[in-house]
Amino acid sequence: MIQEKRFSTSPVEIISSLVQYRQLIWNMTRRDVIGRYRGSFLGMAWSFFNPLLMLAVYTFVFSLVFRARWDTGTDSRMEFALVLFIGMMTHGLLAECVNRSPGLITNNSFYVKKIVFPLEIQSWIIMCSALFHLLISLCVWSLIYILVNRTFNWTIVFLPVIYLPLVFFSLGFSWFLSSIGVFLRDVSQITGVFTTILLFLSPVFYPMSAIPEQYRMLIYLNPLTFIIEQARDVLMWGMLPDWPGLAVSFSGGILVAWLGFAWFQKTRRGFADVL
Secondary structure, eight states, X not given: OOOOOOOOOXXXXXXXXXXXXXXXXXXXXXXXXXHHHTTOSSGGGHHHHHHHHHHHHHHIIIIIISOOOOTTSXXXXXXXHHHHHHHHHHHHHHHHHHHHGGGTTGGGHHHHHTSOOOTTHHHHHHHHHHHHHHHHHHHHXXXXXXXXXXXXXXXXXXXXXXXXXXXXXXXHHHHHHHHHHHHOTTHHHHHHHHHHHXXXXXXXXXXXXXXXXXXXXXXXXXXXXXXXXXXXXXXXXOOOOOHHHHHHHHHHHHHHHHHHHHHHHHHXXXXXXXX
């Protein structure tokens, strides 16, 4: 039986809970991923086809209908599709965590009421599930890139380091929203709008050079912007990461994760009273 633990707000506790309950997180992540496709004809194959279908739709709309182009000196629709897909993958990681977070506790209220359960790992579970789908999307992207270019950029090895700040940003938002969702059920209606706004305020469908100079700083306040730009650099252009920028982004991610975790730990005692 899992022992009840103190509701520590220490940032060390974030990693400690991941290590201590790693087997439970792994098992529940597997159940979450498999359960999502249970009963469907194609099963987990949908995790491969969904990003492929979305890529085809967005590429058609933006490269053929709106005739959008990237500032690379070429008019290749396939290159545009690959650049676009990196932005979609990156946004999807944050969006999945944010959109699912308000219902994390309310949809699993039996964990609060009936048994002793480390509630804080729920955010780790949806993060691991989101990372699984990110990995599938990355495999789709890599397959298309190799077929088109017949080569591969070795700088892809830096991708986990680039996505690490976004993982912590997403976890922080998840802990905060899962707590707020217990007390304010309208949050679940807001998160979908919020992630859609982030999609269009991030350089997913357009390069940063398309943004007027006076507005670029506002776009860079979006935590997705720097991560998307860096992911494109290492995946598409074979460039090394911006290490000072990554250090700043990582520090911001850790701060957001700690604030969200501390809020969750401070408010979790009231969950049982509301549920």
